[in-house]
Amino acid sequence: MSKIIVRGGRPLKGTVRVHGAKNSVLPILAAALLAEQGSCVIHDVPALDDVHNIIQVLSALGVGAIQEEGRVRLNASELTSFDAPYELVRKMRASFLVMGPLLARLGKVRISLPGGCAIGTRPIDQHLKGFEAMGAEIGFGQGSIEARVEGKLRGARIYLDIASVGATENIMMAAATAEGTTTIENAAKEPEIVDLANFLNAMGARVRGAGTGIIRIEGVERLSGVEHVVIPDRVEAGTYMVAAAMTGGDVYIEGAIRDHLGPVVAKLEEMGVVVDSDENGIRVRAQYPLRAVDLKTLPYPGFPTDMQAQMMALLLRAEGTSIVTETVFENRFMHVDELIKMGAQIKVDGRTAIVTGNARLVGAQVCATDLRAGAALICSALAADGTTEVSGVHHIDRGYMDIVGKLAGLGADVYRAPSEEELLAEAERASRHPSKILEEIKGHAAAPADLARIRIQPTLA
Numbered sequence: 001m002s003k004i005i006v007r008g009g010r011p012l013k014g015t016v017r018v019h020g021a022k023n024s025v026l027p028i029l030a031a032a033l034l035a036e037q038g039s040c041v042i043h044d045v046p047a048l049d050d051v052h053n054i055i056q057v058l059s060a061l062g063v064g065a066i067q068e069e070g071r072v073r074l075n076a077s078e079l080t081s082f083d084a085p086y087e088l089v090r091k092m093r094a095s096f097l098v099m100g101p102l103l104a105r106l107g108k109v110r111i112s113l114p115g116g117c118a119i120g121t122r123p124i125d126q127h128l129k130g131f132e133a134m135g136a137e138i139g140f141g142q143g144s145i146e147a148r149v150e151g152k153l154r155g156a157r158i159y160l161d162i163a164s165v166g167a168t169e170n171i172m173m174a175a176a177t178a179e180g181t182t183t184i185e186n187a188a189k190e191p192e193i194v195d196l197a198n199f200l201n202a203m204g205a206r207v208r209g210a211g212t213g214i215i216r217i218e219g220v221e222r223l224s225g226v227e228h229v230v231i232p233d234r235v236e237a238g239t240y241m242v243a244a245a246m247t248g249g250d251v252y253i254e255g256a257i258r259d260h261l262g263p264v265v266a267k268l269e270e271m272g273v274v275v276d277s278d279e280n281g282i283r284v285r286a287q288y289p290l291r292a293v294d295l296k297t298l299p300y301p302g303f304p305t306d307m308q309a310q311m312m313a314l315l316l317r318a319e320g321t322s323i324v325t326e327t328v329f330e331n332r333f334m335h336v337d338e339l340i341k342m343g344a345q346i347k348v349d350g351r352t353a354i355v356t357g358n359a360r361l362v363g364a365q366v367c368a369t370d371l372r373a374g375a376a377l378i379c380s381a382l383a384a385d386g387t388t389e390v391s392g393v394h395h396i397d398r399g400y401m402d403i404v405g406k407l408a409g410l411g412a413d414v415y416r417a418p419s420e421e422e423l424l425a426e427a428e429r430a431s432r433h434p435s436k437i438l439e440e441i442k443g444h445a446a447a448p449a450d451l452a453r454i455r456i457q458p459t460l461a
């Protein structure tokens with residue numbers, strides 16, 4: 001397996017550009033299933049493993065998919081399957097987001113249960129409750145779910161017990177072409193929900209209230225393909241903000257939207273980090289000492305759980321003791337043991353972690369257990385004495401495009417040591433003549449899954 005190697009101690013300086021938001025692009029790609037006519041062209045699509053996976057799921061359902069530099073063109077006019085295959089769905093939870101659009105388009109869907117992951121059990125009861133309220137019959141068997149509806153889905157009033165991002169998105173997509181009006185109460189308010197609503201509305205849907213706790217969707221007859229630019233990734237932006245502060249650096253994060261990062265900016269400022277913003281991005285400067293602060297993760301506009309691990313890394317460098325409370329996922333402190341290997345003093349008691357500041361971080365061999373745990377380890381490694389080897393890099397590849405190149409561009413001493421298998425695959429790719437690859441692509445025109453695979457194979461740093 002490949003590793004990211006970081007020799008710490010260099011303050012980050014310069015400009016880094018954030019890519020399109022993973023958590024926007026995944027539901028938006030799923031929503032493209034709803035376009036009965038025309039193609040959807042999605043811009044600012046990052047070349048992430050999760051994006052690659054969802055395109056494979058869509059391809060397996062009959063969607064024509066072509067990915068070029070930062071852009072994906074999808075044609076869902078003729079779906080050929082209602083069955084989202086286990087071997088693809090199991091790779092990422094967000095592929096469950098095809099359930100709502102498939103039910104709406106085909107009136108039936110079979111999809112494997114997404115299961116839990118390192119950060120928690122992550123049930124899908126709220127998604128299913130929504131579909132049932134809209135008239136779907138849901139059955140379970142052999143690890144998969146089958147749902148059907150006679151005729152069209154029907155608008156309903158749905159109260160979510162938890163303001164779930166995925167359930168809000170899945171129900172919004174299912175409701176877009178339902179008969180009548182659907183109201184989602186206690187809806188999630190994340191910027192990615194608003195982005196999805198904007199995309200659906202451009203396709204011809206009537207979604208109102210996205211970004212508030214009550215979303216109303218008036219069903220329309222059909223949706224069509226459109227072009228859409230996804231919003232910048234607020235978690236990627238927040239991660240570079242923390243990395244800058246961690247190293248006492250001065251970094252301009254181009255594309256970052258301050259309004260999407262309110263609680264992260266607030267906590268950094270409470271710590272004493274200087275944060276300035278303009279219409280094109282956010283500048284972060286840190287001068288030590290930094291102050292310890294407490295934080296609690298909450299659904300948007302609360303402090304994002306996806307930034308908790310990175311902020312915990314930064315709190316290790318503050319003066320004093322901080323209390324971090326994770327309320328969104330029940331098991332999102334997996335990074336703690338790895339940070340301890342680097343010299344951190346952190347005590348976990350249930351959903352609370354007590355972080356002792358002024359830590360002297362030292363390089364170590366650590367493992368990313370999930371995506372943001374990996375980001376936190378890299379942030380810590382940038383400020384540590386000596387060399388850190390981060391394994392479990394496939395988790396990081398789910399959410400950060402070219403993290404090594406971007407950090408190196410800011411002056412970090414960082415590189416990616418490829419695994420033996422990656423070296424062999426790269427050597428094989430390099431040995432093939434471009435005309436051979438073109439032939440291969442043409443030969444696969446009827447199988448877009450392979451086309452997507454060929455085009456977005458990540459390159460080795």
Ligand SMILES: CC(=O)N[C@H]1[C@@H](OP(=O)(O)OP(=O)(O)OC[C@H]2O[C@@H](n3ccc(=O)[nH]c3=O)[C@H](O)[C@@H]2O)O[C@H](CO)[C@@H](O)[C@@H]1O
Nearest residue numbers: 023094122123124125126127162164165166167306328329
């Ligand atoms: C692809 C994507 O956008 N992922 C994000 C999305 O995940 P995701 O959409 O999976 O997160 P949810 O908002 O659904 O989950 C929040 C909480 O609700 C619980 N829950 C959720 C659904 C349900 O039916 N029943 C239930 O109990 C979950 O277990 C979790 O404890 O929002 C999370 C919370 O901001 C982020 O960390 C993820 O990065």
Ligand SMILES: C=C(OP(=O)(O)O)C(=O)O
Nearest residue numbers: 093094119306371372399
């Ligand atoms: C938890 C995350 O993503 P996902 O929901 O895709 O697992 C994340 O982005 O931090």
